[in-house]
Every structure is written in structure tokens, then in C-alpha cells.
Amino acid sequence: MIELQSYEGYSVGDQLEELSQSVDQNMIDAYADASGDVNPLHIDPEFAKTTFFGRTIAHGLLTLAFVSRVLSQWNWQGWAYGGELNVSFLGPVYPGDTVRVSGEIDQIEKRDDGIYARCQLTCFCDDRKVVKGFVICKISH
Amino acid sequence: MSDYVKYSSMAEGDAFLDPIPSFEVTKERVEKYIQSTKDETEQLQIKDDQGRQVAPPMLAAVYVIEALRTKVGPPGGIHAKQQFKFHRPAYIGETLFTSANVLKLYERKGRHYVEMTTETRNQDGELITSGMITRIWGKET
Numbered sequence: 069m070i071e072l073q074s075y076e077g078y079s080v081g082d083q084l085e086e087l088s089q090s091v092d093q094n095m096i097d098a099y100a101d102a103s104g105d106v107n108p109l110h111i112d113p114e115f116a117k118t119t120f121f122g123r124t125i126a127h128g129l130l131t132l133a134f135v136s137r138v139l140s141q142w143n144w145q146g147w148a149y150g151g152e153l154n155v156s157f158l159g160p161v162y163p164g165d166t167v168r169v170s171g172e173i174d175q176i177e178k179r180d181d182g183i184y185a186r187c188q189l190t191c192f193c194d195d196r197k198v199v200k201g202f203v204i205c206k207i208s209h
Numbered sequence: 210m211s212d213y214v215k216y217s218s219m220a221e222g223d224a225f226l227d228p229i230p231s232f233e234v235t236k237e238r239v240e241k242y243i244q245s246t247k248d249e250t251e252q253l254q255i256k257d258d259q260g261r262q263v264a265p266p267m268l269a270a271v272y273v274i275e276a277l278r279t280k281v282g283p284p285g286g287i288h289a290k291q292q293f294k295f296h297r298p299a300y301i302g303e304t305l306f307t308s309a310n311v312l313k314l315y316e317r318k319g320r321h322y323v324e325m326t327t328e329t330r331n332q333d334g335e336l337i338t339s340g341m342i343t344r345i346w347g348k349e350t
Contacts, residue, residue, distance in 0.1 A: 089247065098245035102238070103271045105278070109285055119285050128288040129270035133246035136267035140250040147295065148252070148266045154292045 070178040078185050078207050084171035087138045091126050093163040099130045125160035131167055131191055131199050138169050139203055146185075146205035155189065155201030165193040171203065183208040213283050216314070216321040216346045225309040225325055230279045232272040232305045239264045239301055242271060263298040269338040272299070273327050276307035282323075283347030289322065290343035296336045304332040312341065321346040 073080050100111050105127055108115035116124040132155065139147040161167055168191065175186040185207045191199035219225070239262075243253060248265055256262050270291075299305060306329065313324040323346055329338040 095245065095247075098241075102241040102245040104275050105271075107284065107286075109287070115284070128291070129267070129274065130246065132270060132291065133242075133248065133265070133267050136265060137246070137248050137250065140248070140252070140265070144250065144252050148263065148298045149295070151266060151295045152293065156290045157288055 072176040072178060072183070075176050075183050075185075076208060078173060078176060080173055080176060082173045084138055084142050084169075084173075084187060087134055087169040088166055089134050089169075090166045091130070091161055091163060093124065096124065096126050096130065096163060099127055099133075103127065103129070105129070121160055121162075123162060125162055126165075128157040128161075128199070131157075131161055134167055134169050135189065135191065135199070135203065138171065139205060143205045143207065146207050147203075150182075150206045152204040153201070154203075155199050157198070158200055159193075159196055159198045161193055161198050167198065168192045174202075176207070181209070182206050213281050213347075213349075215349060216282075216323070219311050219314060219323065221311055221314055223311040225280060225311055226276060226307070229306050229308050230276045232275055232307070234264055234268070234272075234299045234301050234303045234305060236262075236301050238271070239268065242268055261300040261302075263300055266293075266295040266298050266338075268299060269293050269295065269329065269340065272305050272329060273307050273338065273340060273342070276327070276329075277309060277325070277342070282344065283349050286347035287345050288342070289345050290341075292341040294339045296338060299331070299337050303337075305329050305337060306332075 100106050171187040171189040173185050174188045186204045309325045309327045324343045327340045
């Protein structure tokens with residue numbers, strides 16, 4: 069593996085275009101319906117009151133759908149065909165929150181099968197980090 | 210007898226899903242997912258040169274979680290970490306099969322954690338997505 073500082077228009081330090089997406093209970097319910105994940109923690113306010121969170125929270129994977137939107141817009145081919153994601157869920161997204169997805173290239177590497185960019189990734193609700201990790205996209209064969 | 214999988218019933222190395230469940234990638238499911246996540250990626254609206262329509266890479270969150278949901282933990286479990294590698298997007302009309310293996314079981318701060326690897330292939334055995342999921346097991350009553 070060889071590390072590069074830049075490659076064909078991609079450079080270490082480049083920012084991904086930020087995405088802001090508001091989340092409400094209707095969106096959470098729609099995701100529950102689409103995904104079939106009807107865990108009461110997400111859709112049942114009475115049940116959610118009895119949990120550590122005290123109210124409903126969005127599916128963590130809904131937040132990752134926003135991450136995927138950012139990467140699909142940035143580099144569809146490199147994301148959909150060989151993309152990698154590795155994240156931790158740090159905190160809940162509540163109805164009424166706005167999720168902001170932010171990313172920056174921190175490494176460009178040449179592997180045997182192509183050139184890959186790694187982006188450090190953070191999702192915020194206001195100043196609160198809710199998801200953190202990295203994604204990898206193939207940027208050239 | 211409980212209708213969920215007890216933490217104590219699992220062992221590292223176990224195949225978690227037996228039989229392996231199937232998932233039909235239907236137009237309706239994909240459209241519902243796209244609408245609920247507000248994904249406007251252009252490539253999702255057009256067919257490729259072979260007339261196939263792709264699903265969003267993060268639909269993996271639906272077919273993997275749906276497979277895992279065929280054996281559920283207690284209510285209130287939450288998703289702590291997620292890794293995915295998207296080998297290629299699924300196409301509408303494909304049938305997917307997701308297998309899962311228990312990788313690691315551990316306790317931290319009084320909570321039970323379960324790490325599993327997952328692998329999704331289509332009806333012809335082509336690899337679509339691989340990944341790893343870490344779940345905090347719900348409280349058993």
C-alpha cells in the first residue's frame with residue numbers, strides 16, 4: 069500500500085459536501101415501515117418512556133442512509149461498487165433533531181486493485197456527535 | 210419460554226441464522242426505502258445498460274437487519290457499531306440470502322454486547338455485501 073497526498077482531483081483535506089436532514093417522528097415511522105424494523109424504541113412513545121432514552125429515537129441505520137446519500141452524490145461508482153463503512157453510534161437522534169453529515173478525506177492510498185480515498189466521517193445533531201467513523205471509496209482503477 | 214434469543218444461549222462461532230432467510234428486492238420495497246430516506250441519487254432513477262435498476266447501497270441495512278430479525282433479542286436492544294462493504298448494489302428482482310455468525314460476546318458496564326459478521330449473496334451466489342454489526346442486547350426479563 070502506498071499513501072498519496074492527492075490523486076486526480078482528490079486531495080487529503082478535501083471536505084465532502086455537507087448534508088443536513090431534519091428528522092421527525094413521521095420520518096422515523098416511514099423508515100420503520102420501509103425497513104420492517106418496528107422495534108418499539110423507535111415507534112412506541114409509551115414503551116420508549118420506559119427505556120434509558122425516555123422517548124423514541126431514530127433508527128441508527130436511518131442516519132447511515134443520510135451518510136450513504138452524501139457518498140452516493142460524491143462518488144456513486146466508488147461507493148456502490150467497493151465502498152466501505154465503519155462507524156460507531158455515539159448517541160441517539162431524537163424526533164425534532166437535524167442530522168448534519170460531515171466528512172473529510174484523511175488518506176489516499178494505492179492498493180493492488182486501485183486508488184482509494186478514506187474519509188473521516190462525523191454526524192452531528194447540533195454540537196452533539198451521534199455517529200463517528202470512516203468510509204472508503206474507490207476513486208480510480 | 211421466552212420468544213427471544215437469550216444472550217446466554219449464544220456462543221462465539223455459532224451460525225446465528227439457520228435456515229438462512231431470503232429477501233426479495235422488489236420495486237415497491239426499494240421505492241419505499243428511497244422515499245423514507247429522501248434519497249435523490251440520480252443513479253437510482255435510471256436503468257443500467259442491461260436494463261437493470263439498482264437499489265441504494267444502504268438497502269443493506271434493510272436486508273441484513275431483516276435477516277437478523279428472524280431471531281430477535283429482547284425488546285430495547287440498540288445498535289452500537291456497523292461495518293459494511295458494498296461489493297455491488299443489489300438489483301430489483303434479485304433474491305438475497307444473508308448469513309450471520311456470532312463473532313464475539315462480551316459484557317461492558319453491565320450491558321451485554323454481541324458482535325456478528327454478516328454476508329449477503331444473491332440467488333446465484335454473487336457476493337453483494339459483507340459486514341459486521343455490534344448490538345447491545347436488550348434487557349432480559
